[in-house]
Amino acid sequence: MAHRFFVTVLAPSKHALVSLNEYEVDVFQPTARVTEQDDFAIDGLLTLEEIGRLVEEGYRVVVNEEASKKARARTEVAEFRQWIRGMEEE
């Protein structure tokens, strides 16, 4: 699987923001917002190729972090017995 990055995509207009849907990239709809600089922004999880494509189309893309650094679903896991012991002790 290609490396992916957590990014913030900055669009020049609301229309351009919503048009991201057409590129079939993984952007997180609830994070759509207007920044203090009046940019239309949305967070997403993109490959380098996708970032390049969006930049070519006139979007700005701020790369925040490589995805694996934010992946904790596998590394911070508890067995049920440990988990329930912790809950019962609380």
Added chain:
Amino acid sequence: MPPPGYLTAAGIESCLQYLANTYPTICQLIVMPEASHEGSSIRAIRIRGGASGNRRGVLFIGGVHAREIVNPDLLVSFALNLCKAYTSGTGLTFGGRSYGSSIVRLLVHTLDIFILPLVNPDGRVYVQSPTGDAFWRKNRNPNVGLPCRGADINRNYNLLWSSGIGTSASSCSEVFKGNNAFSEPETRNVRHLLDTYPNIMGMIDVHSYMQLVLYPWGDDDNQTTNPSMNFMNPAYNGMRGTAGDSIYREYMPQTDWDWFATTGNRVRDAIAAVRGRVYTVEQSILLYPTSGDSKDYAYSRHFVDATKRKVFAYVLETGTEFQPPYSEALNIISEVSSGLVEFCLACLCAFEEVVRSTALEAELEEARDFREHDMLATPAGRRYVRLLTDNSAEVTEVIQRDDEARKRAVELLQRVNEVVASRKDRRPKVFEASLIEEVERYLNEFSDKRSPSLKKAIQEVRRDLKHFRGKTVSEGLESASKEHENQARY
């Protein structure tokens, strides 16, 4: 030592089984009718105690999007803490917010609390597998004949599914809406809960992230003046899905919008009270319209079929990332649990609790009709409904504790109901002075030793009683509304 990490899909299942085994008198397992694509059984629980039968239901679901890893843990933690507190007769404390043991008892005795913590078990297994994808979003539908796996469960409900607003027909998209509405077993399971338990009137679908409390509609901006401009009207096909334009706006009655906003604010405040994180309450369209999602579907059902109960449905977007360190997940679990308790309290109806198991219970439908069409149509009536809603939990608690207070309330309500029930007659009845005086006396006594909020509400109602003396209910509401309007003007 708090729990050290996230549960696996199997761990969530074990937790449900543990709840049912450990708290069998209040926790009932519900097996969903459909297994996942990969054969996992999917289960929910219902928490209810006490003897009363006919009660309101709330539904919490989570784990729809596989990578949003906190929320199934959140929901089973919430269930466990609630059951523990109820059984041991203690309260619930979340950081700076506490709910006493009487509130815990009230929730368990008054509501059916349904929790479906892991809608999409296949997705979670894949996210937690060493050979999987930690940021997988969809279910694991093999999509035979299509290039990619998975459908976005939260774009698969039957609410403008065909419109394509904020969705994709491509299986490789993260927002692939599926082959048809309800093509996915996970969405059919949620529909099953709403169909099977028609007492459900409140629902929260817990997602991540962005610290939001979102309410309908998601396809377009809301409007309150043109009921025919709605998602069912084909005349508007092709016009929906652009926020901020004036071509199309989705209809929502003003009173529903008020309920969504007011209750959303209560949830926000309860979350903020834990450690100061302030969630934003807003209509879900934001900048980015969507269709086929759970909350819009749940809320839409009563418009499509008037025999179905109205479900006030929200989406919560918890936290600030999909997979926070578990130490931070525990903070999110704590603050959002506080919001869920508050949502349950907002779903209580003091009136229904007062009249339960009395002759007046048979008049509930009529009472709802009066509320919808008479009370909510006047400024004064809307204010009375809001005052009761805001203080429902406390009133219900008192009534459940104090048999005498309940008995007198029922007697007075029976007499009030005779006047209300005659409102459509050619010669409607009026409120006798003696009844008004008795109501005033009762309210005086009831307000003793109550919270400042309830005292203030009772004071407001008492001040308005003069408008109803010797008047029909419609005349009283009109007179009280005029005074309110005049006060607002000056």
